[in-house]
Amino acid sequence: MDVLRYVAFSADPAGGNPAGVVLDAAGADEPAMLAVAAEAGYSETAFVVPRTDGGLDVRYFSPLAEVPFCGHATIATAVAYAERFGPGELAFHTRAGLVRVGTSVGPDGRLAAELVSVPPKSAPIGAAELAELLGALRWSAADLDPALPPRAAYAGAWHPVIAAGSRDRLARLDYDMDVLGALMARLDWTTVDLVWRESATVFHARNPFPPGGVVEDPATGAAAAAFGGYLRELGLVVPPVTLTVHQGDDLGRPSVITVTVPPYPDSGIAVLGTAVALGG
Missing domain, CATH: 3.10.310.10 (Diaminopimelate Epimerase; Chain A, domain 1)
Incomplete structure (x- = not known):
């Protein structure tokens, strides 16, 4: 699996929260994802599997365990996806439920992502x-x-x-x-x-x-x-x-x-x- 490395909630690589991003984890099982997350060493790594309906199945693993949802890895994943496929609206199907994420280019030319959580x-x-x-x-x-x-x-x-x-x-x-x-x-x-x-x-x-x-x-x-x-x-x-x-x-x-x-x-x-x- 190709692990991309991003920081979220900062435009400076020295700030923010680092996350691993795997944009195509098709075929990977839970032990494989956990091993990759442990090797990456970040608080979370997101694993994406494209769906036939255009949405994305997303799972999040810390170095020790799977977590149902992770905000900073969602922002990192959405920006990484937009850099490769262009900005727009995404549907993340997570263990916590459907999370919609929009990506856009700001006035400073930087990509940003906004997620909308499940009902709190x-x-x-x-x-x-x-x-x-x-x-x-x-x-x-x-x-x-x-x-x-x-x-x-x-x-x-x-x-x-x-x-x-x-x-x-x-x-x-x-x-x-x-x-x-x-x-x-x-x-x-x-x-x-x-x-x-x-x-x-x-x-x-x-x-x-x-x-x-x-x-x-x-x-x-x-x-x-x-x-x-x-x-x-x-x-x-x-x-x-x-x-x-x-x-x-x-x-x-x-x-x-x-x-x-x-x-x-x-x-x-x-x-x-x-x-x-x-x-x-």
Whole structure:
């Protein structure tokens, strides 16, 4: 399989989140895809199989396991596809459901992709599970922003949303990877979405990802979509609204994720970003 290498949510190869992209994985089985993802070493690699109806079957593998949906690998795959076949509308058939992706050339001449997630939802986190989560993160209840309550959010994959009361608390990430990984595996959480609200529409995020064998994800489109749904469901934004999520700054891989939250309760969340091929 020919593995293309891109970074998503950045126009600079030194920023964003790297992803592997296999544009034709026809005939590959799960062990083969997992082996390729492990060799690529990125948080996710996307594997594409063209469908007879013009759509694309897409599966996502971390170095350790398959995940139902991955936002940054979707953006990377769509841009890679558009570079070879031209921009336009794509239908990604994922384990999480149908994800529509549009690609276009921006005013700066760069290709960008915008995905629309499956309908989002959220659920409470039990008191015992929240205590375990905070313990694994080495956070306390006093570290939290009471205006953004802890909750599990979904837009193709589950992510607990935990809001820091300050940018400094978000910057100090030092968690127990084994304990957090075991908790997340038990509760089917893909990443933890740690956020800090800078203003009404600007957020900063960090995403621990021990289930994928990665300490932290530099840009997490699936979590950003889930977060947009969380904000809408809890009435914490007034849609339609466009949000900016900064991620990866603390890793030295700055990423910018643009999230559009429509007003309709059952509609998917739009996530926009650029992607650029890695050299070598």
